[in-house]
Amino acid sequence: MRVLVVEDxxxxxxxxxxxxxxxxxxxxxxxxxxxxxxxxRATPFDGIVLDIMLPGRDGLSVLRQLRExxxxxxxxxxxxxxxxxxxxxxLNAGADDYLPKPFELAELVARVRALTRRSGDNKSxxxxxxxxxxxxxTHRAQRGGADIELTAREYRLLEFLMHSPGRLCGRxxxxxxxxxxxxxxGTNLVDVYIKRLREKIDANFEPKLLHxxxxxxxxxxxxx
Amino acid sequence: MTVRQRLxxxxxxxxxVSLFIIGVGTYQEIDEQLRHAHRxxxxxxxxxxxxxxxxxxxxxxxxxxxxxxxxxTRKAMAPVSQLTEAITRVHERNLREPLPRTHSGDxxxxxxxxxxxxxxxxxxxxxxxxxxxxxxxxxxxxPLTILCGEIETALRDESLTPAxxxxxxxxxxxxxxxxxxxxGLTLLAKADAGQVTLKLEPLRLDELVRDNxxxxxxLAEPNHIHVELAGCEEISLxxxxxxxxxxxxxxxxxxxxxxxxxxxxAMKLHRVNGAAEFVIANTGPGIPPExxxxxxxxxxxxxxxxxxxxxxxxxxxxxxxxIVSAHNGTIQVESVPSQLTTVTVRLPLEYNQ
Numbered sequence: 096m097r098v099l100v101v102e103d104x105x106x107x108x109x110x111x112x113x114x115x116x117x118x119x120x121x122x123x124x125x126x127x128x129x130x131x132x133x134x135x136r137a138t139p140f141d142g143i144v145l146d147i148m149l150p151g152r153d154g155l156s157v158l159r160q161l162r163e164x165x166x167x168x169x170x171x172x173x174x175x176x177x178x179x180x181x182x183x184x185x186l187n188a189g190a191d192d193y194l195p196k197p198f199e200l201a202e203l204v205a206r207v208r209a210l211t212r213r214s215g216d217n218k219s220x221x222x223x224x225x226x227x228x229x230x231x232x233t234h235r236a237q238r239g240g241a242d243i244e245l246t247a248r249e250y251r252l253l254e255f256l257m258h259s260p261g262r263l264c265g266r267x268x269x270x271x272x273x274x275x276x277x278x279x280x281g282t283n284l285v286d287v288y289i290k291r292l293r294e295k296i297d298a299n300f301e302p303k304l305l306h307x308x309x310x311x312x313x314x315x316x317x318x319x
Numbered sequence: 320m321t322v323r324q325r326l327x328x329x330x331x332x333x334x335x336v337s338l339f340i341i342g343v344g345t346y347q348e349i350d351e352q353l354r355h356a357h358r359x360x361x362x363x364x365x366x367x368x369x370x371x372x373x374x375x376x377x378x379x380x381x382x383x384x385x386x387x388x389x390x391x392t393r394k395a396m397a398p399v400s401q402l403t404e405a406i407t408r409v410h411e412r413n414l415r416e417p418l419p420r421t422h423s424g425d426x427x428x429x430x431x432x433x434x435x436x437x438x439x440x441x442x443x444x445x446x447x448x449x450x451x452x453x454x455x456x457x458x459x460x461x462p463l464t465i466l467c468g469e470i471e472t473a474l475r476d477e478s479l480t481p482a483x484x485x486x487x488x489x490x491x492x493x494x495x496x497x498x499x500x501x502x503g504l505t506l507l508a509k510a511d512a513g514q515v516t517l518k519l520e521p522l523r524l525d526e527l528v529r530d531n532x533x534x535x536x537x538l539a540e541p542n543h544i545h546v547e548l549a550g551c552e553e554i555s556l557x558x559x560x561x562x563x564x565x566x567x568x569x570x571x572x573x574x575x576x577x578x579x580x581x582x583x584x585a586m587k588l589h590r591v592n593g594a595a596e597f598v599i600a601n602t603g604p605g606i607p608p609e610x611x612x613x614x615x616x617x618x619x620x621x622x623x624x625x626x627x628x629x630x631x632x633x634x635x636x637x638x639x640x641x642i643v644s645a646h647n648g649t650i651q652v653e654s655v656p657s658q659l660t661t662v663t664v665r666l667p668l669e670y671n672q
Contacts, residue, residue: 104461104464104465106465106468106469107461107464107465107468110465110468110469110471110472111468113472114468114471114472114475117475175457175460175461175464176457180516180518183518195502196460196461196463196464197460197463197464197466197467197468197494197498197501198464198467199467199471199495200467200468200471200472201471246533248533248534248537274534276561276564276565276568277561278502278561278565279499279502280565280568280569280572281499281572281632281635282538282568282572283538284534284537284538284568287537287538287540287541288537291537291540309474309484309488311471311474
């Protein structure tokens with residue numbers, strides 16, 4: 096997997112590159128819009144992390160240019176402007192995802208992962224991890240053959256986590272995908288829900304599946 | 320006494336004194352003439368002639384003069400009344416709109432001109448403060464992004480001792496709080512500058528309230544706080560879905576945070592006189608009366624002895640207030656300390672720009 100990071104702030108570009116490399120991505124870095132456009136046209140990337148505020152040609156312009164030339168590389172926009180409507184504007188211009196600054200690194204990595212594996216998604220209607228199964232049609236959850244009662248929200252949370260087993264999911268990403276919040280409400284909503292979910296799927300079973308990674312997020316996996 | 324009444328009285332006094340002087344003058348003149356003409360004791364005639372003149376002509380003239388004077392002062396003072404009315408409407412947010420001028424070049428027009436110039440200067444400094452906040456929050460975001468990113472990168476190092484890991488994680492928590500404060504400030508600064516547009520769409524407020532109720536129950540569980548939905552009338556209105564959810568969650572979160580163990584939270588949505596009314600009440604220490612008028616102020620924490628253990632960005636209620644007023648609604652908070660704190664939000668069913 097090869098990813099292009101377009102970010103004029105050198106330190107930010109550097110830790111984003113390191114984090115993505117640590118996850119096994121090959122990473123190219125550009126510091127301005129024109130270089131990014133040239134690089135994206137020359138190389139078929141699996142994904143692009145694109146800052147909106149760039150010297151010269153800005154991120155949105157790069158995005159529009161690429162889409163106009165039928166370049167469908169998945170793009171994650173980054174922005175420090177924090178415009179409420181910027182997300183909508185970006186997605187309308189053809190971006191696949193949007194992350195406001197300051198972001199959580201784990202969040203960014205999780206999103207890039209989600210972007211780059213979109214095409215090869217598992218199409219099965221029953222999600223499975225160890226002896227935990229979730230039927231996305233009947234919304235039935237079972238562990239070790241026993242039914243688990245879930246509220247609608249708990250179901251959505253579990254479904255979201257089970258779609259990316261073994262991958263770290265950040266709080267903001269969960270709030271966005273499970274709650275459809277486009278703001279950080281500053282509550283411990285996610286933590287409380289995770290705790291409840293853990294009681295339901297993990298309390299009476301081994302091995303434990305739902306793990307907290309302090310300062311980063313949550314991950315559903317078999318090994319601790 | 321208004322300026323108009325004072326002027327009218329002065330005018331009446333001037334008229335009466337001049338009438339008296341004219342009367343005395345007339346009397347002497349008539350007296351002189353009569354002495355010359357008849358060489359008889361003339362006092363009687365002169366006095367009756369004079370008083371006839373004074374009372375027959377002078378008094379009606381005074382009355383007429385008074386009426387005229389009242390009309391005149393009224394006309395003269397009208398621009399002042401208009402100016403007063405116009406100034407009453409001046410508000411922190413409409414400083415850009417100048418007061419209407421007559422362009423007649425008179426004193427009042429000049430006063431309006433000077434007042435408008437003062438408004439423009441005020442607007443200027445308000446704008447500069449807003450811009451400062453906006454730029455400051457932008458400028459803060461880049462270093463914050465770098466700090467958060469670098470600490471997260473450091474946390475990925477497998478060789479960290481548990482103590483080091485704890486220290487980094489705690490720094491990261493504080494940085495994220497700072498990030499939320501900066502986010503909140505950016506939002507409010509933009510709202511102040513009129514740069515935030517609501518994404519209005521028809522929506523079912525009762526569905527948002529039910530959703531929020533479910534989340535509140537979960538939030539309240541760890542402290543064994545009982546949450547109830549006392550009523551939820553079906554209400555449709557035009558609003559910004561995300562902002563309204565933020566509003567509800569902020570209020571619910573406060574109701575849980577500033578509560579007591581085994582406390583209660585009750586919410587209700589119903590229709591009142593063409594408005595949707597959402598009421599949320601909670602038990603808990605409450606808000607002292609002297610703090611009530613200031614709870615919507617940015618970073619207002621109330622009595623420093625209270626509430627410091629509750630974390631948050633200190634902007635929640637300011638954002639709530641902005642969301643309510645952006646929807647043309649009103650918000651009201653009542654609190655009986657140690658008993659019940661009630662927040663009432665009213666949103667008009669018809670959104671008018």
